[in-house]
Amino acid sequence: MKRRAFLAATAALSFTAQSSWAGSTKAKKPLRLLILGGTRFIGLHMAEYALARGHSLTFFNRGRTKTDRLPQIERILGDRNGQLEGLANRSWDAVIDNSGYVPRHVTLTGELLKARANRYLFVSSISAYASLATPNDEQSPVAPLEDPSTEAVDGSTYGPLKAACEVAAERSFGAARTIVLRPGLIVGPEDNTDRFTYWPARAARGGDMLAPGNPSDPIQVIDGRDLAMFAIHTLEQQLSGTFNVVSAPGQFTMGRLIDASIAAASTFGKPVQPAKPIWRSAEFLQQQNVAPWSDMPVWVPPVGDGAGFAATRTDRARRAGLTIRPLDSTARDTLAWHLQRPAKEQQELKAGLSADRETTVLAAKG
Numbered sequence: 409m410k411r412r413a414f415l416a417a418t419a420a421l422s423f424t425a426q427s428s429w430a431g432s433t434k435a436k437k438p439l440r441l442l443i444l445g446g447t448r449f450i451g452l453h454m455a456e457y458a459l460a461r462g463h464s465l466t467f468f469n470r471g472r473t474k475t476d477r478l479p480q481i482e483r484i485l486g487d488r489n490g491q492l493e494g495l496a497n498r499s500w501d502a503v504i505d506n507s508g509y510v511p512r513h514v515t516l517t518g519e520l521l522k523a524r525a526n527r528y529l530f531v532s533s534i535s536a537y538a539s540l541a542t543p544n545d546e547q548s549p550v551a552p553l554e555d556p557s558t559e560a561v562d563g564s565t566y567g568p569l570k571a572a573c574e575v576a577a578e579r580s581f582g583a584a585r586t587i588v589l590r591p592g593l594i595v596g597p598e599d600n601t602d603r604f605t606y607w608p609a610r611a612a613r614g615g616d617m618l619a620p621g622n623p624s625d626p627i628q629v630i631d632g633r634d635l636a637m638f639a640i641h642t643l644e645q646q647l648s649g650t651f652n653v654v655s656a657p658g659q660f661t662m663g664r665l666i667d668a669s670i671a672a673a674s675t676f677g678k679p680v681q682p683a684k685p686i687w688r689s690a691e692f693l694q695q696q697n698v699a700p701w702s703d704m705p706v707w708v709p710p711v712g713d714g715a716g717f718a719a720t721r722t723d724r725a726r727r728a729g730l731t732i733r734p735l736d737s738t739a740r741d742t743l744a745w746h747l748q749r750p751a752k753e754q755q756e757l758k759a760g761l762s763a764d765r766e767t768t769v770l771a772a773k774g
């Protein structure tokens with residue numbers, strides 16, 4: 409990275425780190441929180457925000473995910489797959505379950521902790537819904553788990569397993585003491601999936617940039633920091649029930665994401681030639697075998713099975729206090745974070761098109 413760009417990125421990142429929770433007021437009553445997970449992505453954001461609010465924390469995990477962040481937080485080592493001895497004889501005000509993917513694991517912690525914690529917050533997903541063909545609210549049917557004994561988490565079982573985990577959490581803690589959050593795509597600094605990150609990172613390379621569908625195509629995302637704030641808020645307010653947590657339907661579009669990414673790239677003065685979006689239709693992209701979501705991350709064409717994907721209703725969470733930061737802010741902070749990652753991670757994104765493939769697709773005739 410050129411020195412000027414690096415300095416700008418560093419300045420932006422330290423600005424982000426200092427300002428993220430700067431000015432947060434302390435909660436009226438400090439809580440003792442246990443996070444199952446905690447050492448990655450949304451867990452780190454939740455922990456940092458919780459500390460800013462004056463709460464105390466314990467992380468429970470296997471110790472495999474390495475981070476040098478938050479060394480002051482107590483860590484209990486164990487495994488959700490039955491090694492929970494470290495949690496015995498302890499009590500907390502609330503449990504945040506960020507790492508539950510199979511109902512047996514949720515039942516194990518739910519049963520162990522139901523008499524020793526007041527609330528259980530389970531992080532589920534909008535993938536729990538049975539269909540994404542029409543917009544979902546919290547009352548919409550969830551996906552059935554065809555084989556209730558399965559613990560293999562893959563593209564077809566992830567959503568149904570999450571729905572089963574929700575039931576397991578509520579079975580142990582009861583509806584009045586259970587909070588279920590169903591996030592849409594979680595994005596922003598620390599996101600290890602690279603899906604949102606692809607766009608500001610791509611804009612930072614400049615030049616002709618393949619853009620999918622129409623600028624007006626809807627998208628829905630939630631910045632991990634907004635998710636963190638809402639999660640802690642629900643615990644402080646002793647809420648219960650299920651909340652879709654994502655940007656409001658119609659709030660963001662693919663065009664806004666591209667614009668925000670280009671604006672973020674220009675903040676760092678990086679591209680020699682500013683990125684210029686070249687919009688290609690869903691039909692053209694299909695002909696070129698460019699897949700929505702994986703090759704063109706964040707984007708799902710708003711038709712057919714995906715017509716309701718980016719239209720999830722969020723009224724309940726908004727009434728309860730969910731706030732969504734501007735897309736410009738998420739894109740800028742994501743790029744600042746990305747530009748400080750190790751070179752290999754910057755070069756080998758887990759989502760999106762490679763530069764060569766993008767050039768080929770842009771050159772193709774429709």
Ligand SMILES: NC(=O)c1ccc[n+]([C@@H]2O[C@H](COP(=O)([O-])OP(=O)(O)OC[C@H]3O[C@@H](n4cnc5c(N)ncnc54)[C@H](OP(=O)(O)O)[C@@H]3O)[C@@H](O)[C@H]2O)c1
Pocket residue numbers: 444445446447448449450451468469470471472473474486487488489505506507508531532533534590591592593594595601
């Ligand atoms: N990313 C999205 O867009 C998205 C969207 C909707 C919902 N979600 C949900 O968001 C949640 C958080 O995802 P994330 O990416 O931040 O974290 P994650 O990858 O689900 O979990 C990572 C954390 O859990 C710990 N962990 C993993 N397996 C464990 C086990 N068997 N026993 C104990 N600890 C374990 C890890 O530490 P160790 O490795 O050290 O054990 C780490 O601290 C998930 O529940 C996911 O379903 C994500």
